[in-house]
Amino acid sequence: MTLKPLLPDPTDPRLSRPIEGVDENGQAKSVNVIEERPLTIYLNSQEIVTAMTIGDYPEYLALGFLLNQGMLRDSDTVTGIDFDEELEVAVVRTAQATNVEDKLEKKTRTSGCAVGTVFGDMMAGLENLTLPDTPVHTSTFYDLSYQINHTPSLYMETGAIHGTxxxxxLEVLAYMEDVGRHNAVDKIAGWMHLNGVSSEDKVLYTTGRLTSEMVIKTSLMGIPTLISRSGFTAWGVDIARQVGLTLIGRMRGKKFTCLSGQHRLVYDQDLSQVPDDDKKMRRKGAQHE
Incomplete structure (x- = not known):
């Protein structure tokens, strides 16, 4: 089955609204501002967490969060996901009861925007993880970067948001946005799981920093390559090297930096054919990373 690409819809009236203000000259100005609302996630009858989100794809976010936290295993059968818009609650239901109490006893606040939360041992599941050695051609990086940076999005319209x-x-399969990049990644994970999308030949591209949380989530999803226009944290690099993730940051114009997993790179791009960095995009990106 061929899936239709899932792309942002910046015209969705639920996700942003105009707010009146004044500019640097004292002149009236109207700007679109991103919405932010709570989503409480349940696993069966157990309340897990309340996340701040823009409110789109709550089912993907709830499922992906539980998968990336290790609260759902491959052996768990998801029987349904119920979302109540009025109560702002998403309930993921499984065929059999799950035991999440141990994870709920220990949680770590991460460096993600909008304050990400990781339950239990952050490194759980990474010890024996082996990522596929799927080669990645550098020529695809430049094409994907151009596609993503020029796709109509809430990021382009409002800022104050991250995209993954x-x-x-050369194909963008799914492009998610949210106030926290961890939410955007969780939406991708939920979408992949519900649509049976494999991970071994995929690349994850994010607009945000390459933190430990981003590296852990990408690795646990089984995706071997993670790219960003932004920079790295040292712990993120350490974890990427531990699990063999190809980690590429500072992807701007002709340039990028790879600090882990260089063995997957196939250098097939003629850099003389790559345009210089779009300064307008660079300024906008610097404002919102």
């Missing part, structure tokens, strides 16, 4: 895209070759 799941890519295969």
């Amino acid at each position: 895209a799941l890519c295969q070759g």
Whole structure:
């Protein structure tokens, strides 16, 4: 089954609204501002967490969060996901009861925007993880970067938001946005799980920093390559090297920096054919990273 690419819809009236103010000259000005609302996630009858989100794709976010926290295993059968818009609650239901109490006893606040939360041992599941050695051609990086940076999005309209895209070759399969990049990644994970999308030949592209949380989530999803226009944290690099994740940051114009997993790179791009960095995009990106 061929899936239609899932792309942002900046015209969705639920996700942003105009607010009146004044500019640097004291002149009236109207700007679109991103919405932010709570979503409480349940696993069966157990309340897990309340996340701040823009409110789109709550089912993907709830499922992806539980998967990336290790609260759902491959052996768990998801029987349904119920979302109540009025109560702002998403309930993920499984065929059999799950035991999440141990994870709820220990949680770590992460460096993600909008304050990400990781339950239990952050490194759980990474000890024996082996990522596929799928090669990645550097020529695809430049094409994907251009596609993503020029796709109509809430990021382009409002700022104050992060985007994450799941890519295969030169194709963007799913592009999610949220106030926290951890939410955007969780939405991707939920979308992949519900649609049976494999991970071994995929690339994850994010607009945000390459933190430990981003590296852990990407690795646990089984995606071997993570790319960003932004920079790295040292712990993120350490974890990427531990699990063999290809980690590429500072992807701007002709340039990028790879600090882990260089063995997957196939240098097939003629850099003389790559345009210089779009200064308008660079300024906008610097404002919102």
